C-alpha cells in the first residue's frame with residue numbers, strides 16, 4: 001500500500017508537485033495522467049527516494065520516505081522503470097539483467113530462472129547475447145521492463161511503460177502489466193495514453209501540479225456527464241418524446257433517429273422508457289448507455305484547470 005500525504009516538491013520558485021494526497025491499495029494498478037511538466041516523473045522520483053521532497057510525506061508498505069534507513073528498504077522493495085531507461089549499452093541483454101539482479105543480491109539459481117522467464121515473456125530471449133547498444137528503442141524499453149522485475153519487487157513504478165513501443169509490443173506490455181496485477185503487485189504508472197489508462201488501471205489520478213481528479217475510469221466518466229441512455233428508433237415522433245417526458249425524463253437530445261436521454265439509473269429507467277416508446281408506436285432499433293471516455297474527462301479537467 002502507498003499512502004501519500006500533502007507531498008510537495010519545489011525546484012527554486014517552481015512548484016512541480018503541490019500538496020498531493022492519495023492512497024493506493026495493495027494489488028492496485030494506479031495511473032497518473034497529466035500534460036508534459038505536470039509533475040508525474042517528479043512524483044515517482046520522490047516516492048522511490050531518488051529526490052528529496054520539499055514537504056509532506058509518503059509511506060510505502062510501512063516504510064517512510066522521510067527516514068534514511070527506510071529509504072534503503074524502499075529501494076530494495078520497489079522496481080522502477082524510469083523515464084530514461086539507462087541500460088549498459090556495451091553489455092548484452094542477459095548481462096544487463098544479471099548485473100542488476102546481482103546488485104539486488106538475488107541468488108544465482110533464482111537469477112538464471114528469472115532472467116530467462118522475463119526475457120522469454122518479453123520476446124527477447126533470442127537476443128539475450130546481443131549487445132544492448134545495437135537494440136532498437138522498443139527493445140531497450142522491453143529489456144528495461146525485465147530489469148524492473150528481475151528482483152521480484154512488490155511495488156512497481158513505471159514511468160510511461162509503453163513509450164517507444166510499436167502497437168504489438170504495446171499490447172504485449174499492457175497484457176504483461178495485467179498479468180503482474182494478478183500476482184497482487186502494486187503498480188503505479190505514469191502515462192499519456194488515455195486508452196492505456198482506461199484499459200489497465202483500476203483508478204487514475206489527473207495531475208497538473210496538483211491532483212485535479214481521481215477515481216476509476218468509469219467513475220470519472222460518470223462524474224462528467226451523469227448517466228445517459230441512447231435510444232435509436234425508426235423515427236422520433238412528438239408522441240414518443242411526450243411519452244418519455246411524461247415519465248419525468250425531461251432532458252432529451254434528438255439527432256435524426258437517435259435520442260440521448262438523461263436518466264438516473266439506466267438499469268432501472270430503461271425498461272419504462274422502452275415501454276413508453278412502444279406504447280407511442282415507436283420501433284426500437286437499439287438502446288445503450290452513453291459512457292464518456294477518459295479522454296473526455298481528461299480534456300475537460302485539464303482545460304478547467306488552466
Ligand SMILES: Nc1ncnc2c1ncn2[C@@H]1O[C@H](COP(=O)(O)OP(=O)(O)OP(=O)(O)O)[C@@H](O)[C@H]1O
Nearest residue numbers: 011014015016034035036037038039040041042043
Ligand atoms: N531537476 C529539476 N530542476 C528544475 N526543475 C525541474 C527538475 N525536474 C523537473 N523540473 C520541473 O518540474 C516540472 C515537472 O516535471 P516532471 O518531469 O515531473 O513532469 P512530467 O509530468 O513527468 O512531464 P512529462 O509528461 O513531460 O514527462 C516541470 O516544470 C519541470 O521543468
Ligand SMILES: [Mg+2]
Nearest residue numbers: 040041083159
Ligand atoms: Mg515525465
